């Protein structure tokens with residue numbers, strides 16, 4: 209039962225981004241549906257995240273919001289296309305705007321909830337609850353879920369962990385005539401014209417005329433000429449209109465993150481380490497983490513009970529980051545080899561759902577030398593200190 213004094217919320221979610229909005233929905237759809245939620249929405253115009261993709265063999269908490277699903281994918285390298293037919297997994301995309309609309313609509317249905325626009329300036333512990341300072345006012349909540357994250361403030365100990373960045377630029381393009389195959393998405397296309405393995409495009413066709421074309425790079429690049437060349441020379445689009453854009457940068461590190469920010473504050477989303485270091489995908493891990501919060505609150509009365517991330521997969525992430533950083537030209541062939549036998553297994557592996565047996569079957573056909581080199585370098589790094597970055601290591 210919700211017996212709070214009028215100004216004490218059960219939960220405060222700081223940040224109306226992916227993890228915050230999804231957590232609000234997951235709480236309202238759970239045994240916690242009678243609790244009160246304060247959502248602090250500090251979104252800026254530069255939070256231009258428009259599409260969210262993931263894969264799953266079964267419905268998820270955001271199933272109703274999924275706009276597009278694909279079972280046919282393609283992976284493109286300079287050597288040609290590798291077609292991927294999924295059996296149990298489905299690649300899926302939803303629009304961030306739908307998540308935002310739905311979470312806010314549901315919150316508005318109960319007067320116990322409140323959405324305020326503004327940046328949380330401070331969150332302070334006050335005995336059995338927290339005070340959240342927003343727009344000069346003070347709000348109180350028993351538990352705070354904090355998704356605030358500033359890239360520049362992420363302090364990665366580079367003597368132990370990698371600190372790469374994945375840069376996303378997305379254009380939703382509309383062609384004059386039917387051009388795309390809506391039933392087949394491009395998972396990775398390495399034909400970017402940039403140094404091998406340092407960048408790829410993915411293409412999500414929403415209709416025969418409209419698609420999201422997203423460029424992902426490890427290094428800062430001027431995206432316009434790369435897009436123009438790709439759209440004209442590779443996709444063969446002689447005329448297109450850009451109807452929307454998205455952009456952002458994600459940190460790629462295997463460094464563990466602390467869930468507990470303070471006594472009553474629990475990190476969520478990227479600050480809770482939900483971004484998979486070697487892939488840049490986070491949505492599935494965010495939904496799982498949010499489900500763990502709901503479970504922990506329901507069973508234990510606090511939000512901190514969660515199964516630890518697998519240290520085995522963390523080590524594999526580190527080796528993969530080592531390859532991205534030092535031998536990126538190897539990466540396209542590795543992805544191709546992983547997907548060539550059992551694409552469903554490869555997706556399970558990337559989501560850390562593959563069994564040890566599946567992982568061994570997946571790794572066995574890959575060329576061992578780059579992995580052994582990367583693993584030795586990683587071990588050396590843990591023993592000796594920081595490794596040089598890619599540029600200096602190539603000199």
Ligand SMILES: Cc1cc2nc3c(=O)[nH]c(=O)nc-3n(C[C@H](O)[C@H](O)[C@H](O)COP(=O)(O)OP(=O)(O)OC[C@H]3O[C@@H](n4cnc5c(N)ncnc54)[C@H](O)[C@@H]3O)c2cc1C
Nearest residue numbers: 223225226227250251261327328376456477478489490491
């Ligand atoms: C361009 C791009 C595309 C991506 N695509 C995918 C994808 O397809 N699939 C996938 O799985 N992952 C994807 N990711 C990775 C990841 O899912 C997203 O970065 C996701 O937004 C992470 O969720 P989050 O809640 O941690 O952060 P955010 O969604 O960024 O939410 C944090 C929120 O906190 C707000 N905030 C910050 N400071 C304050 C404050 N002081 N007070 C109040 N609010 C504040 C911010 O404005 C923001 O709205 C993508 C990332 C980027 C950058």
